[in-house]
Amino acid sequence: MDLDPVALSRAQFALTVMFHYLFPPLSIGLGALMVLLEGAYLRTKDRRYEAAVRFFTKIFAVNFAVGVASGIVMEFQFGTNWATYSRFVGDVFGSALAAEGIFAFFLESGFLAILVFGWNRVGPKMHFFSTLMVFLGSCFSAVWIVIANSWQHTPTGFHLVGEGAEMRAEITDFWAMVFNPSAMHRLNHVLFGSFIQGAFFVMSISAFYVLKKRHLEVAKRSFTFALVFGAVSSIAILISGHSQANAVAVNQPAKLAAFEGHYETGPADMILFGWPNDETRQVDYAVAVPGMLSVLVHGDPEAPIRGLDEFPEDERPPVAVPFVTYHLMAMLGTFFIGITLLGLLQLWRGKLWDQRWLLRIFVLSVVGPYLANQAGWVAAEVGRQPWVVYGLLKTSDAVSPSVKGGEVLTSIVLFGLAYLALFALWIYVLNEKIQHGPEDPEKLGTPPSGGSFVDAAVAAGDRALTEADAIPVASTSSVARASGGE
Amino acid sequence: MDLTDLHVFWYVLLGVLVTGYAILDGFDLGVGILHPLVKGDRERRLVLNSIGPLWDGNEVWLVTFGGALFAAFPKAYASLFSAFYLPFMFLLFALIGRAISIEFRSKVKSTSWRTYWDHSFAFSSLVVVLLFGVAAGNLMQGIPLDARGNLVGDVRDLLRPYPFAVGALAVVTAALHGALYLHLKTEGELQERIGRLRWPLFFAFLVAYLGVTIATLVLVPHATRNFDRFPIAWVVVVLNGLAVANVPRAIHHGKPGQAFASSCGLVAALVFLFGMAMFPKLAISSLDPAHDLDAWNAASSESTLGLMRWIAFLGMPFVITYTAIVYWVFRGKTKLDDFSY
Numbered sequence: 001m002d003l004d005p006v007a008l009s010r011a012q013f014a015l016t017v018m019f020h021y022l023f024p025p026l027s028i029g030l031g032a033l034m035v036l037l038e039g040a041y042l043r044t045k046d047r048r049y050e051a052a053v054r055f056f057t058k059i060f061a062v063n064f065a066v067g068v069a070s071g072i073v074m075e076f077q078f079g080t081n082w083a084t085y086s087r088f089v090g091d092v093f094g095s096a097l098a099a100e101g102i103f104a105f106f107l108e109s110g111f112l113a114i115l116v117f118g119w120n121r122v123g124p125k126m127h128f129f130s131t132l133m134v135f136l137g138s139c140f141s142a143v144w145i146v147i148a149n150s151w152q153h154t155p156t157g158f159h160l161v162g163e164g165a166e167m168r169a170e171i172t173d174f175w176a177m178v179f180n181p182s183a184m185h186r187l188n189h190v191l192f193g194s195f196i197q198g199a200f201f202v203m204s205i206s207a208f209y210v211l212k213k214r215h216l217e218v219a220k221r222s223f224t225f226a227l228v229f230g231a232v233s234s235i236a237i238l239i240s241g242h243s244q245a246n247a248v249a250v251n252q253p254a255k256l257a258a259f260e261g262h263y264e265t266g267p268a269d270m271i272l273f274g275w276p277n278d279e280t281r282q283v284d285y286a287v288a289v290p291g292m293l294s295v296l297v298h299g300d301p302e303a304p305i306r307g308l309d310e311f312p313e314d315e316r317p318p319v320a321v322p323f324v325t326y327h328l329m330a331m332l333g334t335f336f337i338g339i340t341l342l343g344l345l346q347l348w349r350g351k352l353w354d355q356r357w358l359l360r361i362f363v364l365s366v367v368g369p370y371l372a373n374q375a376g377w378v379a380a381e382v383g384r385q386p387w388v389v390y391g392l393l394k395t396s397d398a399v400s401p402s403v404k405g406g407e408v409l410t411s412i413v414l415f416g417l418a419y420l421a422l423f424a425l426w427i428y429v430l431n432e433k434i435q436h437g438p439e440d441p442e443k444l445g446t447p448p449s450g451g452s453f454v455d456a457a458v459a460a461g462d463r464a465l466t467e468a469d470a471i472p473v474a475s476t477s478s479v480a481r482a483s484g485g486e
Numbered sequence: 487m488d489l490t491d492l493h494v495f496w497y498v499l500l501g502v503l504v505t506g507y508a509i510l511d512g513f514d515l516g517v518g519i520l521h522p523l524v525k526g527d528r529e530r531r532l533v534l535n536s537i538g539p540l541w542d543g544n545e546v547w548l549v550t551f552g553g554a555l556f557a558a559f560p561k562a563y564a565s566l567f568s569a570f571y572l573p574f575m576f577l578l579f580a581l582i583g584r585a586i587s588i589e590f591r592s593k594v595k596s597t598s599w600r601t602y603w604d605h606s607f608a609f610s611s612l613v614v615v616l617l618f619g620v621a622a623g624n625l626m627q628g629i630p631l632d633a634r635g636n637l638v639g640d641v642r643d644l645l646r647p648y649p650f651a652v653g654a655l656a657v658v659t660a661a662l663h664g665a666l667y668l669h670l671k672t673e674g675e676l677q678e679r680i681g682r683l684r685w686p687l688f689f690a691f692l693v694a695y696l697g698v699t700i701a702t703l704v705l706v707p708h709a710t711r712n713f714d715r716f717p718i719a720w721v722v723v724v725l726n727g728l729a730v731a732n733v734p735r736a737i738h739h740g741k742p743g744q745a746f747a748s749s750c751g752l753v754a755a756l757v758f759l760f761g762m763a764m765f766p767k768l769a770i771s772s773l774d775p776a777h778d779l780d781a782w783n784a785a786s787s788e789s790t791l792g793l794m795r796w797i798a799f800l801g802m803p804f805v806i807t808y809t810a811i812v813y814w815v816f817r818g819k820t821k822l823d824d825f826s827y
Contacts, residue, residue: 058825062589068542069585073578075552079567080574083636090560091786095794098557101550102801109546110808113539114815117825121815161787165634168560170787400568402636411575418582425586429593 003405006396009081012412016073018374019419023067025373028142028191029198030060031135036225038128047441052222053131054119055438056202059430061116066426068109073415075101081408084165085388085398089151091170092158092177096148100141108137139191146190150183152389153380154251160392169392181251185244186380192237193376196336197369199230203343204366205434207359218438220353223362227347231340237333242296249297252390253306255383258317259326260293260305261286268293268305273327276319283323315386322383325375332372339365492791493781496558497766499798503554505757507547509663509750514541516664518584518611519657522604523683529676530604531592531827536671536820538827541588543812545581557794561784562768565635569769570621572641577617584610592827612657619656623649626706626763628770631777635784638773648705655694655756662687663753666733666746671820684737684745695730702763708770709763719762726755 034053041049075097078086086094114122114130122130157176158169171177203226209219248256261276261283262268270292274283291301298305308316339361346352353359388395489495514537524533556563567574587607591600627648630638637643665687668680702709713719729751736745764770768784771777785791 065542065585065589068545069582069589072545072549072581075549076567076574076578079552079556079563080571081568083564083568086556086564087561090556090563091790094553094556094558094560094563094786095790095797098550098553098794099797099801101546101553102797102805105546105549106543106801106805106808109543110812113543113812117539118815119825120823171790171793174793400564400571400636401634402568402638403571404640407571407575407641410572414575414579418579418586422582422586425590429590432593 003409005403005405005408006399008405008408008412009399009403010395012081012408012415013077015412015419016070016077016415018377019415019423020067020070020074021373021377022370023063023070024138024141025190025194025197025369026063026201027060027067028135028138028194029196030056030063030201031131031138031198032195033198033202033222033226033229034060034131035128035135036229037222038131040225042124042128047444048217048221050444051218051438051441054444055218055433056222057116057119059433061112062426062429062433064108064112066422069422070419080411081400081403082388082398083400083402085393088168088393088398089389091168092151092155093148095171095174096144096151100144100148104137104141104144106137108134108141111137142190142194143187146187147178147180147183150186151177151180153186153384154180154182155389155392156180165397169389182244182247185240185247188240189237189244189376192233192240193369193373195233196230196237197373199226199233199340200336200362200366200369202226203230203362204364207362208434209437210353211356211359211363215437217441224347227340227343230336231344234333234336234340238337241330241333246297249305252384254308254311254315254317255322255380257306257308258319258322258383259379261319261323262293262305262307263319264309265307266304267291267302268297268307270296271327274323276323278319317383317385322379325382326379329372329375329379332368332375335365335368336372492788492795493785494766495795496554496785496791497768497781500551500554500558501757501761503547503551504761505754507544507551508757509753510544510547511541512615512660512753513537513663513667513746513749514544515611515615516660516662517668518607518664519615519661520664520668520680520683521611522608524676524679527597527600528822529679530600531822532672532676532820533668534588534591534607535822535826536668538588538820539812539816542585543809554794554798558786558791559768559779559781559784560786561635562779565631565637565779565784566625566769569629569631569637570624570644573617573620573644577614580610580613580617584614588827611660615656615660616653619653620644620649622656622760623652625769626652626702626709626760628772630773631769631771631779632773633777635769635777635779648701651694651698651701655691655698658687658690658694659753659756662691662733663746663749666742666749670742670746673819685734688733688737692730706763712762712765716762722755722758722762726752726759729755 034056037049037056038053040046041053078093111130111133114127115134118127118130155169157171157173157178157180159172161168161170202222206219206223206226209215210223245256245259248259256262260268261271261274263281269286269288269290271283271286271288274286274288276282277284294301294303294305297303308319343352343358343362346355346358384390386394386396388398489498517533517537521530521533524530552563583606587603587610591603591607594600624644624646627646630643632638662684665680665683669677669684672680729748732748733745733752736742736748766781767778768781769779771779786794
């Protein structure tokens with residue numbers, strides 16, 4: 001049997017990077033929420049926030065460990081499977097990876113030790129500082145890796161040295177490399193995507209507790225924080241997505257054409273649903289807003305958008321995968337905005353906690369950001385094909401010449417098994433942690449004092465839930481504000 | 487050796503990263519190798535938690551080494567990792583398995599669950615150290631690389647006696663280093679039990695150390711060539727001897743801190759000797775010396791090396807500060823609490 005090392009190496013990269021990317025977005029998003037919750041604890045000294053942070057720390061630690069375990073592969077896989085690529089981009093890509101190691105990984109892993117194991121060893125302020133540093137470290141990591149990847153999409157700040165297989169890119173302008181045309185758009189998008197991941201994760205677990213009437217005090221506070229954070233991030237990512245799509249129209253027109261199933265140059269509709277058909281070069285079953293894509297990109301429904309026909313056949317990306325994943329991501333993004341705004345509305349009306357159907361949707365919605373983050377990356381990376389570095393190096397020329405198909409198959413099986421076990425364990429331990437739940441805030445020490453907006457919201461919900469024990473909302477919240485301002 | 491030369495600077499900095507990794511992950515890997523020798527769940531948890539907050543950060547030295555090698559010497563990064571493809575995949579597999587074992591072992595109370603992960607933890611630690619040693623031995627002996635730096639032949643060319651001897655040395659060194667660390671971090675009866683492991687481990691180390699030294703002098707003649715160029719390096723050989731000699735002395739006088747410091751020194755010295763055997767080469771081709779990769783022909787552009795030097799100058803003080811803070815916070819004897827593994 002003849003095993004194709006290119007196809008297998010691509011499959012292996014897809015497997016390892018997609019598995020890895022289940023974890024970092026949650027580290028970033030959950031990290032952000034832990035900073036907010038622990039900040040609230042420091043400010044109000046309310047033990048319910050501390051209980052929430054302690055609880056999410058345990059989940060964060062497991063998530064982080066699985067992320068590191070699967071991430072080590074990524075650091076070396078460029079060399080093992082993509083040696084020609086590594087020689088070509090070492091100057092540029094390697095620098096970003098090294099900077100990630102020095103600036104991000106040490107920060108993250110160092111303070112993670114204090115965040116997870118240091119509760120009884122350092123004071124609350126130092127602990128908060130550690131949480132903040134871990135969060136910053138995970139953001140720095142996103143910064144450098146997105147810069148490196150964006151350079152593959154929109155390479156700038158370099159010149160080419162050497163000929164043929166010996167050719168390599170060398171940096172001529174570091175800042176032009178760092179701020180390559182797509183880097184900042186994509187970084188925003190990745191960070192907001194991660195924030196949404198964290199928010200929906202916290203909302204899912206908290207909604208589950210509210211439904212089960214367990215840990216209500218902690219769950220409602222966590223939910224409210226995550227809901228506000230998730231709503232803001234969902235709206236922000238729409239704006240970031242729009243500006244990013246406009247940049248793709250300029251920088252990688254072939255990719256935009258694949259996203260939108262736009263085969264022929266001309267005015268373009270915005271297709272909401274459909275299935276691209278490479279035979280007829282049309283989108284079947286399309287439901288579309290006529291001229292809308294032209295409006296979004298050029299502000300004119302008649303303005304032509306470049307179609308796939310403008311590119312030589314061997315430089316066209318496949319259409320089906322980018323089209324479907326891009327549309328899936330966009331639909332999920334719309335759902336995130338809708339559901340969080342609905343949640344906010346119900347919270348404001350004081351009815352959120354007894355809308356069991358809505359809470360059930362929130363429990364299940366955690367799957368959404370996982371799918372959307374994966375789908376967005378698949379769209380971006382498959383949409384770049386057949387290039388590994390856009391316009392410069394083709395994926396098929398980038399593999400390691402000395403590595404044989406059989407060896408790659410062996411490593412795929414190896415990682416497949418490891419990841420299967422890892423995934424099963426992660427789900428198992430996550431379930432254990434959720435079943436166990438946060439500690440009782442009363443046992444953590446001093447009795448809770450009032451919060452602010454969140455307390456008012458939670459109290460409002462309580463009133464709706466049990467009318468008999470109605471609490472005068474206005475007075476609690478004003479007391480809360482007074483005590484919150486100490 | 488001119489450190490103002492960017493190529494030399496990066497070669498040395500990579501050496502520093504490897505040394506940091508060998509000393510730090512060395513002891514936690516060693517703890518993993520010794521873990522099954524400790525009986526009882528509470529004792530095993532204490533042993534595991536002695537490295538609990540630290541092992542993850544220690545591994546970052548390896549990851550950063552990977553990134554730095556990619557940035558500074560991309561051709562070596564590409565050639566070496568694709569040449570060692572299968573062994574490297576097993577190494578990554580073992581590192582993942584080890585992380586899983588540490589993370590999940592204590593999450594369930596069942597005895598069979600814990601026993602399984604204990605075995606997995608020990609075995610993966612052993613495999614990681616062994617493979618690092620085998621890789622180092624292969625690098626010193628040379629591997630069949632063609633003119634473009636790609637491996638000719640396959641993995642069987644890498645399975646030779648000398649690299650396995652170096653692998654064995656790596657295993658006993660890590661075990662000794664780990665035992666001295668554990669002796670420092672434990673107390674009472676557990677400490678006594680670990681204390682009894684130190685002498686056998688030290689003598690095993692001594693035998694492996696002398697054996698590999700002799701094998702190196704016979705089989706890898708170029709290993710000592712650099713001592714003619716840089717006679718000052720003999721100072722490190724003397725210090726290495728002193729560190730080795732100080733381990734039994736410190737054990738005998740009951741000074742666990744000094745014993746562990748000495749084993750840190752001897753690990754650093756071994757890495758240094760490895761560097762001396764290689765410098766300025768990053769990969770030696772057994773086919774033709776013209777195919778060798780060194781700090782010049784495998785390097786990135788001068789401007790990238792220069793820029794990355796600033797990143798290193800900017801970043802390394804922070805790295806050392808974080809490391810110091812974490813080791814300071816978790817100083818003293820290991821205790822179990824709610825957040826332990």
